[in-house]
Each structure stands twice: as C-alpha cells, then as structure tokens.
Amino acid sequence: MKTAVIVFPGSNCDQDMYYAIKDGLGEEVDYVWHAETSLDGYDAIMIPGGFSYGDYLRSGAIARFAGIMPAVIKAAQEGKPVLGVCNGFQILLEAGLLPGAMLKNKHLKFICETVNLQVKNNGTQFTTRYNQNEVIRIPIAHGEGNYFCDDATLKELQDNNRIVFTYSGENPNGSRADIAGIINAAGNVLGMMPHPERAADALLGSDDGLRLFQSILNHWRESTHAAYTS
Numbered sequence: 633m634k635t636a637v638i639v640f641p642g643s644n645c646d647q648d649m650y651y652a653i654k655d656g657l658g659e660e661v662d663y664v665w666h667a668e669t670s671l672d673g674y675d676a677i678m679i680p681g682g683f684s685y686g687d688y689l690r691s692g693a694i695a696r697f698a699g700i701m702p703a704v705i706k707a708a709q710e711g712k713p714v715l716g717v718c719n720g721f722q723i724l725l726e727a728g729l730l731p732g733a734m735l736k737n738k739h740l741k742f743i744c745e746t747v748n749l750q751v752k753n754n755g756t757q758f759t760t761r762y763n764q765n766e767v768i769r770i771p772i773a774h775g776e777g778n779y780f781c782d783d784a785t786l787k788e789l790q791d792n793n794r795i796v797f798t799y800s801g802e803n804p805n806g807s808r809a810d811i812a813g814i815i816n817a818a819g820n821v822l823g824m825m826p827h828p829e830r831a832a833d834a835l836l837g838s839d840d841g842l843r844l845f846q847s848i849l850n851h852w853r854e855s856t857h858a859a860y861t862s
C-alpha cells in the first residue's frame with residue numbers, strides 16, 4: 633500500500649503520520665507538498681494535524697483551496713481511503729468531503745491530553761481491528777474540536793452509522809453528540825479529532841492508534857486481492 637501524507641505550511645503531525653505508516657505498518661509512504669496537483673499512484677491519502685496556514689480565518693479554511701485538494705477530492709470520489717486527523721478533519725469539513733463544521737472548544741482553550749474514545753462503528757475499513765464499543769486511549773491536541781452539525785445532519789449520521797468515534801466519559805470540547813470522528817456515506821473518508829498516529833507505539837503511552845492504520849492496510853490487501861482473483 634502506497635500512502636501519501638499531505639504537507640501544508642503549518643502541518644506539524646506529518647512526521648508522526650509518516651512514521652506510523654513506515655515503521656508501524658512497514659509500508660511505503662511519501663510526503664506530498666500541498667502545491668502538488670496529482671495523487672496518482674497512491675492507494676491511501678492522509679491529511680495530518682497541525683495549523684495549516686496558521687489557522688487563519690478558520691482552521692482548514694485556507695488549506696481547502698490548496699493545489700492538491702482537487703486531487704484529494706478525486707481520490708475520495710474514486711473510493712480510495714482518505715483519513716483526516718485533527719487539522720486534517722477540519723480541512724475535510726471545509727472541503728465539503730464531510731458534513732458539519734468545527735467550533736472553538738467549549739472552554740475556549742487549547743486542550744492537549746489523552747482521552748477515552750469509544751469505537752461506535754467497527755464495521756468501517758478504518759476500524760475493523762477494534763471491537764464494537766471498545767474504549768481506546770488516544771491523545772487530542774486542538775483548540776477547534778467542538779464538532780457541530782444541524783439536526784438533519786446529526787440524524788443522517790446517526791441513522792447511517794456514520795459516527796465512528798465518540799468521547800467516552802467526559803466530552804473535552806463540547807462536540808455535538810460527543811462526536812470525535814465521522815465517516816462519509818461511501819465509507820472511505822474518515823475525519824477524526826484524536827490523533828491515532830500519536831498512539832502508534834507502546835513507547836508513546838498507547839498503541840491503540842496503530843490498529844486504525846492496520847485496519848486500512850488490511851482492507852486494502854483484501855480489496856486488491858479480490859481484484860486479482862475476480
């Protein structure tokens with residue numbers, strides 16, 4: 633599986649993401665600069681956390697106009713896995729690949745801590761290595777993680793099992809329905825505020841995040857194997 637990690641001016645979790653794939657999975661991975669225009673040849677696209685363009689206007693609001701974004705949208709439409717973590721999730725929202733918007737955290741403070749997350753849907757290609765309703769430990773680090781959507785969108789997310797992760801116990805940022813991560817209707821674009829790449833090795837305090845990357849790889853192997861044998 634060949635993965636692209638998109639790098640914007642201000643990204644700061646790109647190296648963590650790169651090493652989760654390179655060392656955690658042992659798979660091929662490249663950094664792709666935001667000014668590039670093609671993602672041909674990549675099997676998976678990851679948009680890492682950080683402060684793209686300094687979070688000016690709103691987090692992700694400028695990044696969504698970057699040269700690489702039409703290629704990200706094309707990859708999503710082609711059904712490739714697209715993962716947006718933290719600022720990556722914010723960019724996916726601004727780009728319209730996922731519904732809703734981010735507000736400032738309820739206490740208006742940047743929060744950096746490890747939280748309990750509940751896996752609400754282990755049937756996605758990103759979560760098969762988890763048990764349904766399993767509680768995992770993953771770090772968060774954000775100022776704008778208070779996910780908001782209108783009632784109709786929330787119902788649509790709930791009715792179609794598109795809420796993949798929720799905060800378990802205390803909700804740190806005030807997000808609607810405790811949402812920490814959602815997936816698109818097609819099931820190949822996941823946005824999440826917590827950082828699985830920062831929990832990809834037990835030495836970091838938790839390796840609960842590694843199983844997310846393993847799930848993606850597993851799904852890719854199964855789908856490419858199916859393509860060879862059909």
Ligand SMILES: NC(=O)CC[C@H](N)C(=O)O
Nearest residue numbers: 681682718719774775776
């Ligand atoms: N770690 C990150 O990706 C930071 C996210 C974002 N820019 C915020 O503070 O809300």
